[in-house]
Amino acid sequence: MKDRHLRMVTDVESRPDLRHVRRREVVVYRLRVDIDHADPPIWRRIDVRSDVTLDFLHQVLQVAFDWTDSHLHRFSLGGDAFARDSQQFLCPYDVDNDDGWDDDDDGIPAAATRLDETLTEAGDLLHYLYDYGDNWELTIRLDQVLPAGSGCAAAVVVGGERAAPPEDCGHLVDAVSLAEVLPDPTRFEPERINKAFGGAYFVLREAGVDARLVDLVHQLTFTAHGDGLTAAALSLAGAPPDTTDVTASLRAFQWFLDRAEGSGIPLTGAGYLKPADVEKAAKVVPTMMDWLDFGKNNRETHCHPVLWFRECLQDLGLLRKNKGRLLLTKAGEAAQRDVDKLWEHLAGRLVPKAGDKFGMQATLLILAYAAASADSDLPFDTVAALLTELGWRFSDGRPVEDYALRRLPVWVVLTNVTDQPVTWRRRNAISPTAAALAHRALRG
Structure with a gap:
């Protein structure tokens, strides 16, 4: 496997790099x-901002030609979509499943490539292939470079x-x-097409919402919960929820950071908090408020909300064991x-950067609903159903259930961003501050 990887890297590097420097x-x-x-x-003339990425341009073309984004696609420079001497820009499926192609078919993610890296001067060409079965091949020619007015679409x-x-x-x-x-066949309706550019995908991308969430919303549009997810996501295009006292809502986080200042927090030989610190932490971690009476149960392994919260602070890069x-940490x-x-x-x-695809998708969906759920319960069952729609299952084939989401760092954080105790009855409640944090995470 290591040799194969080295060979693939060599092949990628042997391809010509035809990209341009981005415009200032x-x-x-x-x-x-x-x-x-x-x-x-059959043609369209489209004014497009030079800073959009190719995955965005793909959606523009889908709308302009009345297609439904039901098939694979790719862009290419210097030749057609599968030419050996062309540079290729791949859709997410091809990026994730590049082992399904010959080694010389590797390319760059379209989502990581801006339009002005592919076209610079009038006459420049970019190729687009949609549907590897029907093979709709399109040629994109840059006709004019125009000034961008303030707030241009x-x-x-x-x-x-x-x-x-x-x-x-x-x-x-x-x-x-x-x-x-x-x-x-002669019908062409620019007004209807331009109205479609006001759809959820374009509104969310223009608002700067995390592109991975926008793709999920788009992918799940026609599922049973698609309308609700779209509505929740569109709330991100507006102002964030009001927050009253961020400091009070982050009290548990601040306690651990203050306690670790200087020489740090001493741990047991097994690497857990000592009983005295467990008792103190339990008084400030909101999710411990309805957990249990201590007595002899002042061990971290008996107080899961404290344990999960402490581990979460490590996962988030605020604390480290040494x-x-x-x-x-320096960030801490x-x-x-x-x-x-x-x-x-x-x-x-809050959103994992890479690696855990389930965790990334689950986190994005939780954050989308959390941002729209200030002072109300997060719909765990809906998030689980959407993840099942995306193809996730337990190893025995069962659909995703909500308990699979409750240990994710995002949920540990959101439930503890509050100045109120988290009782069993309020275990799914999203505070206004937590909703604002979710909004910030998806618009950062």
Whole structure:
């Protein structure tokens, strides 16, 4: 496996890098997009901001040509989508499943590539392939570079001709064939297309919502809970929920950071908090308020909310273990002195960056609902159902259940961002401050 990886890296490096340096200032690209080999021509003229990424452009093209994003796609520079000497920009499926292709078919994620890295001057060409079965090949030509006015839309259709072929029609591009599957092959409706650019996907991307969540919302649109998820996500395009006292709501976090200042928190030989610290922590960790009477149960292993909270602070990079003590990290030192830095650190670390795909998708969905759930309960069953729709199952085939979500760091954080005790009855409640933190995490 290691040898294979080395060979793949070599192949990627042997491909030409045809990307340009990003523009320093945003401009508007006037693009002419043609379906190759269409007779008569089927084309769209679209004004697109130069700073959009290719995954965003993909959605623009889907709307412009009345397609439904039901198939794979890719972009390419210097040749067609599978040419050996072209540079390819891949959809998420191809990125995640690149072992399914020949080694020389590797490319760069479209989501990580800006439009102005592929097109610079009038006449430059970018190729787009949609549906590896019907093979809709489109040529994108940069016609003009225009100034970007303040607040200009990310995409606007300004011209075009003829209706696009419908999905799964078998690559029909001539007028006679299209007349058999389209009620009016000459129909072109720019007003309707531009209205569609006001849909949830474009609103959320323009608002700066985490693109991974936007993709999930788009993917889940037509599921049983798609409308509710879209509504929750659209709340992110507005102002964050009001917060009253952030300091009071972060009291548990601050207690651990203050306790670890200096020489740190001493641990037992097994690496747990000592009983005296467990008792003190239990008085400030909100999720411990309805847990149990201590007596002899003042061990971290008997007080799971304290244990999970402490482990969560380590996962978030605020605390670290070293030689039998729990110490502040550099980020923890900064957060301990400044509650605003603590807030920003939590918001920036809630969503896993890589590796755990289930954890990433579950976290994004939890945050989306949390941001829209101030002073109400988070719909755990709905999040579990959406994750099941995405294909997640337990090893025995059972659908996702809510208990699989309750140990995720995001839930440990959100339930403890409050100035109120978290009782069993209020175990799913999202405080206004927690909702604001979720909003910040998805708009950071």
